[in-house]
Amino acid sequence: MESLKRAWLWFDDRTGLGSALGPVIKHPVPPNSASWFYVFGSATLFAFMLQVATGVTLAFMYVPSAGEAYQSLQFITDQTTFGRIVRGMHNWGASAMILLIGVHMVRVYLTASYKFPREMHWISGVVLWALTVIMAFSGQVIRWDQTAVWSTIVASEQAGRIPFIGTWVAQFLIGGETIGAATLSRMFAYHVFIVPALLFLFIGLHLYLVIKNGISEFPKAGKPVDPKTYRKEYEDLVKKKGIPFWPDAAWRDMVFGFVVITTILLIAIIIGPPALGPPPNPSNIDALPVPDWYFVFYFAFLALMPPQMETYLMVFGPLLVGALLFFLPFISNKGERSPLRRPWAVAIVALTIASISGLWAIGISSPWSPHFHAKPLTVEIIGADSGPIYRGGEHFNNKGCLYCHTISGHGGLRGPNLTYIGDRLSSDELTWRIMNGGLNMPGFGGTLTNEELGDLVIFLKSRTKQNQEADLSSGED
Ligand code: HEC
Structure with missing residues (x-):
């Protein structure tokens, strides 16, 4: 015990890490931010770390070549000791991350935590969300089964419709004129190098900002944000009533993060990874390309639109949603924060959740894509x-x-x-x-x-x- 302590003191003295990190994790936070509503951001981070760990593990055995990717996944799933569980955790972990990031965004939106001075928190968060969606998509593609190849065909067809630059975007996406070996190498590079590097960068920025500007206090109705006085009020609040982030607030993050990871592990053990579809064969249209659940609602939406509008919606829909999210803090960054005083915000969230689940149900029951198991006409x-x-x-x-x-x-x-x-x-x-x-x-x-x-x-x-x-x-x- 004594020698351990001495070793730590030596380490801290030479590196200064303990004295640098101590104040950060013990920094005071508003008392009412220590709440179960505030655990979803950290849970997303936990899920991300799990993705890094399981992803690196998979990369040990996965072969990113069009000829061998499919077999290597089969090998990982069926022949290795924990391969099935690790693949399962990586798959369900991705679902968890998408879900948690969504809940976190809803919470931040409902409590208007994106208002002054935290506009950049929101914007860096929107970037993180977009990067996560790209991860989910590229991850699906490098599974390189029938569904994966079809998803890429559909996505590049969509990209190809963008006016002027469409062909260029499509070729950039799939690495050439047609889907092939180059597509897989490219998706693999996005999935394990480029996008994760950006994720680390933006997570760093996001966390730095949270520490710099502090965690937002839980909003009170009738206490609007005034950029002129907000910073001073916040400082007074944490000085007088603040509680240390660790352990008073952070224990909830730990408990919830633990529950999330355990749930992912259990699902991976009980249900396992999604079955690999048949091996890819782009000339065979007898596949049932159903995208992973988080994309289903979007495809259902497109399938329900009149074909004349599909192109516009496909291209401008996501751009519009992205732009709205991105610029949200500039639309209003002051005033009331409490959802009780922002009925429109509550209505928008309710409407979004209702339409996504509705579309999702439609997407599940009636495929957006060719329906290969349709009952023949009698x-x-x-x-x-x-x-x-x-x-x-x-x-x-x-x-x-x-x-x-x-x-x-x-x-x-x-x-x-x-x-x-x-x-x-x-x-x-x-x-x-x-x-x-x-x-x-x-x-x-x-x-x-x-x-x-x-x-x-x-x-x-x-x-x-x-x-x-x-x-x-x-x-x-
Ligand atoms: C891969 C999916 C797909 C297959 C397979 C397909 N179609 Fe179509 N069809 C469409 C789409 C989408 C349209 C809408 C028009 C467009 O996109 O130009 C369409 C349009 C039509 C129209 C015009 C409908 C209208 O309201 O104007 C007819 C008729 C038609 N298809 C008949 C057929 C027949 C007959 C076959 C089989 C030999 C067939 N289609 C196979 C997707 C398909």
Whole structure:
């Protein structure tokens, strides 16, 4: 004991670390900031550290090459002692981080902690959030299974639609004209070098700011922020009533952080990592590319929008949301902080949570992407059991139309609902559309024979309100 203490005193004397860090962790904080509402930021940090630890562990065995990545993950999952658990923790840890960062942002927004003098806390936080989303996406891609490859195709197609610079962004993203070996190397570099380095940098800045300007006090209704007097009032508050951050406030962070890590570990042991999809094969469209849950709502949103608007929403939606978040402290950085006096803030949070969960539910139940397990049209729906209408209906089932188009409640939602298409388009227009495809529809000119095409058109022409009126009971919704 004695010698340990002497060693520590020697170390502290030579490095000054103890005397430098002591005041930082013991610095006084407002008494009412020691609250369970204030644990989510530190919990995000705990989850991040877990990601670093498990990520480095995985990097020992993961091979970032298009030919071997998939097998190396299979090996990690099935053959190594703790590989399954480590992969599981890395996966669920990512989910936890996304969730915690979201809750932390909501808390900061509701208590208006982004107001004077903490504008830069918020802005550095928004950057951290964006970096975390990029980590989640690139992490999904370097899993390099069918879903991963499809997600990249979709993402680069989206990027390609940005006016003027789209092609350039898409090529930068995937490292060339097409998805391949270069894409994986590039995503790997983003995921383990570039983005983590930026994360460390911005976490450092974020924490430095929290120490410099202090943790915000829990807001009181009727006590607005006035930039002229706020700093002085805050100093007086912590001087008179402040409690040391460690241990009086920080024990809650420790307890909650411990609960988070233990939960991730338990889920990793019980449920394990997500099953690897089939190995990648971009030419095979019989995959079911469902993105990880935190992206599902966004894809559902896009799938529900009219196709003409999709491009704009895809490109400008995230830009607008990002800009709004980024500039929030400049929209208002003073005045009331209490949510009781900011009904609009509460309404915005409620609305955001409601729409995200709604979209999420839709995204889970009806895939945004081609729906490869859609139930084929039945003879009743087709409305004939022989002849061109019947044959056309069968082609609709077999040629992949069903994956993207719904007819009478059967099929995917990627393209428009064709239940009443016969009322909308002429035979010529139908032929033209099927031959040439469209923005999100492949052209079938090269893959259908003239007879098949003819039957399909006759079948689609029979999709009219009048014809369906007879059997509205057939699963229409
Ligand atoms: C990968 C998904 C996908 C597949 C597969 C697909 N489509 Fe489409 N389809 C779309 C999308 C998306 C549109 C919307 C128009 C656009 O993007 O230009 C569309 C548009 C159409 C339209 C015009 C609808 C309208 O309201 O104007 C018709 C008709 C059509 N598709 C028929 C077919 C047929 C027949 C097949 C099978 C041979 C098929 N589609 C396969 C996605 C698909």
